[in-house]
Every structure is written in C-alpha cells, then in structure tokens.
Amino acid sequence: MDGLGTSARQAAAPDPRGQGAARPVFGAKQAALQLGFRAGLLRLMQLARRREAVILTFHRFAGEGTGDPCGLAIAKFSAYMKYLVRCRRVVSLPELTRQLRQGKVRPYAAAVTVDDGYEEFFSLAVPVLRTYGIPASVFVISDFVDGRLWPWTDRFRFVFEHAPRGPVVFEHRGSARILRIRDEEDRWRVEESWREYAKTIPVAERDDLLGAIADACGVDIPATPPREYRPMTWAQLRALAAEGFDVGAHTRTHPVLSRIPPERLQDEIGGCKEQLERNLGASVAHFAYPNGRRQDYTPQAVEAVARAGYVAAVTTVAGPNTSAADLAHFAQSVSGFELLRTRLRSGLQRRLRRSGDEPAPAVPGSSDGEARDG
Numbered sequence: 001m002d003g004l005g006t007s008a009r010q011a012a013a014p015d016p017r018g019q020g021a022a023r024p025v026f027g028a029k030q031a032a033l034q035l036g037f038r039a040g041l042l043r044l045m046q047l048a049r050r051r052e053a054v055i056l057t058f059h060r061f062a063g064e065g066t067g068d069p070c071g072l073a074i075a076k077f078s079a080y081m082k083y084l085v086r087c088r089r090v091v092s093l094p095e096l097t098r099q100l101r102q103g104k105v106r107p108y109a110a111a112v113t114v115d116d117g118y119e120e121f122f123s124l125a126v127p128v129l130r131t132y133g134i135p136a137s138v139f140v141i142s143d144f145v146d147g148r149l150w151p152w153t154d155r156f157r158f159v160f161e162h163a164p165r166g167p168v169v170f171e172h173r174g175s176a177r178i179l180r181i182r183d184e185e186d187r188w189r190v191e192e193s194w195r196e197y198a199k200t201i202p203v204a205e206r207d208d209l210l211g212a213i214a215d216a217c218g219v220d221i222p223a224t225p226p227r228e229y230r231p232m233t234w235a236q237l238r239a240l241a242a243e244g245f246d247v248g249a250h251t252r253t254h255p256v257l258s259r260i261p262p263e264r265l266q267d268e269i270g271g272c273k274e275q276l277e278r279n280l281g282a283s284v285a286h287f288a289y290p291n292g293r294r295q296d297y298t299p300q301a302v303e304a305v306a307r308a309g310y311v312a313a314v315t316t317v318a319g320p321n322t323s324a325a326d327l328a329h330f331a332q333s334v335s336g337f338e339l340l341r342t343r344l345r346s347g348l349q350r351r352l353r354r355s356g357d358e359p360a361p362a363v364p365g366s367s368d369g370e371a372r373d374g
C-alpha cells in the first residue's frame, strides 16, 4: 500500500476533538482539544483550508445528570455544532467518502464522528445533532453493545477511580511496582500514565496488569458496566440508522490492533462488521481504528479492513494532505480521511507552538502522537 507509506512520513499531533472535560487530566489530546476550543472553534475552522475536509471526533458527553461526568458538556457540544453548521458544509462520512473517491471534495466540507457507542450519544448528543441537521457517524464497539464486554479503558478508569490514596505495591513483569496516588489530580495523572503504558503491551499482559492493580487496590471490577459507562442498545442503533445516522465499526473488543496476534484481526475487524450488520439489518461501510495512531495498527490490520469490505476507515494519524491520485489509492481501504482530517490538526499545533500556547503533555514521552481514545 503505497498510500500508507505516504502518510507514514507525517508528523503526529494532538487532535482538536471532543473531550472538553472538567476531569483534571491534561493529556496532550485533551489539552489540545480544550485549547483548540478555548481559542475558539472559529480559529480552528479558519486554520482549515478551503479545500480540506475536516472530521471532528467526539467520545463522551455529560449533561442532565447522565453520561460521563468528565465528558464534554452537552451545552458546549451544542454550541460547537451550531457554529459548525454556520461555517462549514457539514456532510455525512458516506458523502465525504463519495467526494473523495471522485476526487471532488467540496469546499469547507466537515463531518462529525463519535466513537465507541456509549448511551449518552443517543440521549444527549443525538437531539443536538438533530437540531442542526448533522448526519453524524457513530463508531461502535460491537461486543460492548452486545453486552459481552466492558471496554478495557473504562475498566482501567474504574479501578483508578476507586483506588486508595497512598502507596500500593503490585507485581508486573516479575518485579514490584508502586502506585502512588497522593491527591485527586494525581489520581488521573497516574491513571493516564498506566493506561498509555498499557496500550503498548500485548493485550493478555494488559489484562494481567489491570488485574494486578485492581487486586492490590482492593477494587472489584463489576462484570457489567456501571450506569455512567453503559452502551447504547441495538434497538437504539437501529433507530439511528433508520433515521439516517451512519453507524460504523470500531472492532469487537476495542484492542489496540498492533497489540493483538494477527490471527485475531479478522474477528475484530470483519467480525465486528458482521455483528453490526446482523443486528442492524443494514450494511456497514466505515471503520475506525481504536486509538488510531500510526503505531496502533499494522499493514495486516489495513489489509483486514480492506478484506472485510469496508469502503473507508478513519485513523488519527496527523499529516499533510495528498493528491487526488493518492486519495484514489486509499479509497478502497484506509481512505484519504486520515490525511484530510489531520491537516487541520497539524496546522493548529504549529501555530500554537509559535504562539507559545501549546500545552505540555502530562506523560513524559507521550507527545509522539495522539490517540482516538481515552
């Protein structure tokens, strides 16, 4: 895949997307987002070039006593969407795919995506999207919706939410490690640091790590997600699809695809598509890579996406735009989305660096890329 080689030379940068949270974590992703919106969506949009499509990605929302208390306040999301429809030509991802494949992206195109499939997308975000006529895409972890899984990132967060303050000793890779949570801000910094580390190790080892930390902290991880972590139901997703929202795939269990054995790729990628299509009664055309940075998926994963029959997939790899020829090359598999969506981010980061506003990443060494997922 030559096109992939093209994007591999790109420099990664934090992305301006939706976790504008009150949570005292300032990972590069979140901080960049907050800064992006603090600087104003206006400024963000001005940075996008006329011919470049912008794809905004959101995860969790908070409001009306529901959703994720640390998620993006729904009133803020509403303000962003109001602004977006005024300043950009908001299209669905399928429409953007079509334009890309034809090499004719219309000026000021923008699409909205929301990852993972949490319940508050349906109860909080969809009414806002309806108000502004935004045909968003939602990328769903299919085993999560199916009630078979509580995503590991949430289990991680749950354990750290309930971990005691003070030093806790546990064993990892044959040696003793110490968890030191001194105060509440520290709690999330420590959580983020271990979560980011967990993304770099094999999935089985990651689960052992989480188990060891939970045991040492005396935290019982519930078998099913507590209320604030619950997914949408299949009925809700069917209703959304019937209404014209685009439902896309985000693997069955949300692993970092570069950290699972290659023989599991088909099940995670193709299996997710089948599961969604079976339950929705409609075809699923788009895929989003969990975490989505270049190091989070492999050429084999890209092949599995193409083999499964997806029209396009989105990543969070940052970098410059490309020629129509490259887009055509991508169109059958990874697509040009990663290139289009991230030009904006790169531009934003460069300008912030120049202005001295850029936030420092909270985790040492974590500035080499941005993740789709928290």
Ligand SMILES: [Zn+2]
Residues within 6 Å of the ligand: 115, 116, 250, 254, 290, 291, 372, 373
């Ligand atoms: Zn995700």
